[in-house]
Amino acid sequence: MGKKYYPTIGLEIHAELKTQTKMFCGCKNDPDEKNPNVNICPICMAHPGALPVINKKAVENVIKVGLAIDGKIADFTEFDRKNYFYPDIPKGFQISQYKYPIVSGGHLADFDVTRVHLEEDTANNKHDRGNFSLIDFNRAGVPLMELVTEPKTFEDAEIAAKGASIFAKEFQLVLWYLGVSEANMEKGEMRVEANISVSEDKNKLGTKVEVKNLNSFKSVEKAIKFELDRMIELLENGKKIEIIQETRGWDEEKQKTFSQRKKESSQDYRYFPEPDLPKMRLHEAFDLEKMKKELPELPQAKRLRYKNDFGIKDEDIESYINDKELGSWFEEIAKILNDKDKVKIASNYITSDYLGLKKNNPNTKITKTQNFAELINLLANNKISSRAAKNILAMIIVKDESPLKIATEKGLLQKNDEGEIKSLVEKIIAKNPEVVATYKTGKENAIMSLVGKIIKESKGSANPQIVVNLLKDLLK
Helix, strand or coil: CCCCCEEEEEEEEEEECCCCECCCCCCECCCCCCCCCCCCCCCCCCCCCCCCCCCHHHHHHHHHHHHHCCCEECCEECCEEEECCCCCCCCCEEEECCCCCCEECCEECCEEEEEEEEEECCCEEEEEECCEEEEECCCCCCEEEEEEECCEECCCHHHHHHHHHHHHHHHHHHHHHHCCCCCCCCCCCEEEEEEEEEECCCCCCCCCEEEEEECCHHHHHHHHHHHHHHHHHHHHCCCHHHCCCEEEEEECCCCEEEEEEECCCHHHHCCEECCCCCCEEHHHHCCHHHHHHCCCCCHHHHHHHHHHHHCCCHHHHHHHHHCHHHHHHHHHHHHHHCCHHHHHHHHHHHHHHHHHHHHHCCCCCCCCHHHHHHHHHHHHCCCCCHHHHHHHHHHHCCCCCCHHHHHHHCCCCCECCHHHHHHHHHHHHHHCHHHHHHHHCCCCCHHHHHHHHHHHHCCCCECHHHHHHHHHHHCC
């Protein structure tokens, strides 16, 4: 590749909001409903004369998101009609927001946010029925929040794809922490669309292509990378004219994008204010200062606190950020231990050994914080070896009892008595003349083989440092 190309990415993310009822009617908002067309009524099915009513909780949820990303909450806002005809839209238009979104501006994970607005979701098309399609209207009218980012220019395609995926993940975390959406991508509760362009000039945007149907973070990365590579290849071959403004889909099976339709502009939707809904004055309807104060600790703030208070590894921090229950458990243990070095040891055991055991046995339960803290204290105070600690951990997640009790009963308490350990060392030396001979030829690493055998013989109870010192003395 001769020239330097600058990719620019903008994201549009839709998330279904967690409310009891739909956006403009009293029908149940239930993403897990298996029976088709049961959560419907004359309003969400657009029967003549049926009038919508705004779901205040949905508006409140969008305001929370706006406050969390430091966006500006509109004083005046309204709903608009977005006119387009698809079989999954009962009205023949979608109630959305255009000129006056609830949230303007904001910032998250290296992207500036343009707006966050509220609309209603469409129905579900079912295309797996032979020569015809069916429509399930249970989802029609569910509160749907859309976040739109500003376009961001990156140095190369890989960094661009990764940056977009990081943003989407971070936004999902914010939604979880605020409790406003389950944002489950597999269920379609969060959908990502990427606006992609490439230019030789860092300060100019190329022709924009929108890629839809991105239902996992891996798909976000792969689709953006594929599309950027496709565009760059066309530019390299002098086929700039072939890059047209269009909507493309992502084919997970073929791992490539495909053309769907020419991209619409806002004029095509003929937006106008929704006449059946009142205008809203949000600063009067909500106590924004109180809402701001009541926001939970958000992922980025938690990351900084964990780094400052505990000094643990970034990978460990991400484990706790992504699993709030695990993070709370870790914090309780850290409070009991009240020692930065011990907390680091605890974190290592949680994110490697405990999560490893949990992965192999999904029914593994979190142990009592007191017992886990006791295990770390025994290890940090050289009362047990690391091997014994791992064995005890595997026991206490099955039967949650005192690690000291287990260590005493199983003979796992570390032996520091040199006389007792010496007889064990002499026994292993006598049994392994070949290893001893190898060590004496100058291959010092051979001693570790003897250390391992001694530790094993002692069931992990012999202090490794004393073992090494005794071996060196006896093999002089």
